[in-house]
Amino acid sequence: MNFFGKILIFISLFIGFTANAAGLEITNQDIDAFKGKYFNDKIRILIVPGHDKEYPGAEFKTIKEETFNLQLATNLFDYFKNDPNFDAYITRDSSGYLPVFKNYFTDKKDAIEKYVSLSNDWFSNLFPDFQWVDGVEHNTAKKEVATRLFGINAWANENNMDLIIHVHFNDVAGRKKNVAGDYSGFSIYIPEKQLNNYFFSNELAKSIFPNLEKVLAVSDLPLENKGIVEDQQLIAIGPKNTLFSPSLLIEYGYIYDSYALNSSIRKLFFNELAYRTYIGVKKYFDSSKIYAESTLLPNKWNSGLIYGIKNNKNVLSLQLALVGQGVYPPESYSLKDCPITGNFLKCTKLAIGQFQEKYSSDILKPINLSVATKILGPMTLKKLNSLYSK
Numbered sequence: 001m002n003f004f005g006k007i008l009i010f011i012s013l014f015i016g017f018t019a020n021a022a023g024l025e026i027t028n029q030d031i032d033a034f035k036g037k038y039f040n041d042k043i044r045i046l047i048v049p050g051h052d053k054e055y056p057g058a059e060f061k062t063i064k065e066e067t068f069n070l071q072l073a074t075n076l077f078d079y080f081k082n083d084p085n086f087d088a089y090i091t092r093d094s095s096g097y098l099p100v101f102k103n104y105f106t107d108k109k110d111a112i113e114k115y116v117s118l119s120n121d122w123f124s125n126l127f128p129d130f131q132w133v134d135g136v137e138h139n140t141a142k143k144e145v146a147t148r149l150f151g152i153n154a155w156a157n158e159n160n161m162d163l164i165i166h167v168h169f170n171d172v173a174g175r176k177k178n179v180a181g182d183y184s185g186f187s188i189y190i191p192e193k194q195l196n197n198y199f200f201s202n203e204l205a206k207s208i209f210p211n212l213e214k215v216l217a218v219s220d221l222p223l224e225n226k227g228i229v230e231d232q233q234l235i236a237i238g239p240k241n242t243l244f245s246p247s248l249l250i251e252y253g254y255i256y257d258s259y260a261l262n263s264s265i266r267k268l269f270f271n272e273l274a275y276r277t278y279i280g281v282k283k284y285f286d287s288s289k290i291y292a293e294s295t296l297l298p299n300k301w302n303s304g305l306i307y308g309i310k311n312n313k314n315v316l317s318l319q320l321a322l323v324g325q326g327v328y329p330p331e332s333y334s335l336k337d338c339p340i341t342g343n344f345l346k347c348t349k350l351a352i353g354q355f356q357e358k359y360s361s362d363i364l365k366p367i368n369l370s371v372a373t374k375i376l377g378p379m380t381l382k383k384l385n386s387l388y389s390k
């Protein structure tokens, strides 16, 4: 069948969808069917590292956003690829778009453009009651970029994807190229609630969000500061019902937030963020299973971790252990004040103090201390290792 025929099928599916899902009523059967696929078949997932070599997205100092996106998205793809419950796809790797996508964009360019304009024409007829609302403002995508993104949506529809995750780092408009902007933190964009792929997108976002919230500050940009942000415009998540499957666009912080991390720590931290995203998805399908807390735990710490050490893997894993203990960020600080960095500075010191107080009968009392030392001494190390070195 040619692509145009498939467009008509897409469109008739839109009609079918409206007819049986009026008001977006998702039934328990729909939920059981979606979750059942995880156990009885495989969830077909598409990972999209945002932007590409040609249109690299945000830039900060020497960093182009697409390289951050690719690094994190590749980690994410690897988790899904190695999991028998998933059938994982990714749009590009370090050598560019995979042939299937590259060819799709060129061979079906006209069809994709037709599909977009048809969807535009038909949408207002099919959904006359659709309410447009103001959301976070985005840059308008260049035509070629928009065609690629709609092409990814069309490919996902044609290939029955069950879930799409777009990986991005955020930016603020009007920032000077080498100066950090005013906002920071992560957010998860999902289709706005009137759109056909809202329900499962929202369910999955709610499952991923708490995992990321433990290690990343939530965006403080107005409207984005809800953390899970409904959107009607972003092509990646299927505006005007151009996408059937749930789709999430995760902004893993602002580009200058992550730039601040030393590159070896960043590599470990991005993998941690990918893992937390992956576990969030798995938890949605199988909440009964216990998943390992972090990619950097278990760990064994030795003496010598002292105040002032920077860009250290053991400090990074210590910070993640302290997160797990509920003492990082330390009381009265947020992750915006105390980002996870692998640096042993004030935030880590205060958190160690709280850890010592939490386990004072094991750490402080035996050596007749009544006040936390905030130093990683032998008793504190012993307790940490008893909890995390197995």
Ligand SMILES: [Zn+2]
Binding pocket: 050, 051, 057, 058, 065, 168, 169, 170
């Ligand atoms: Zn981006």
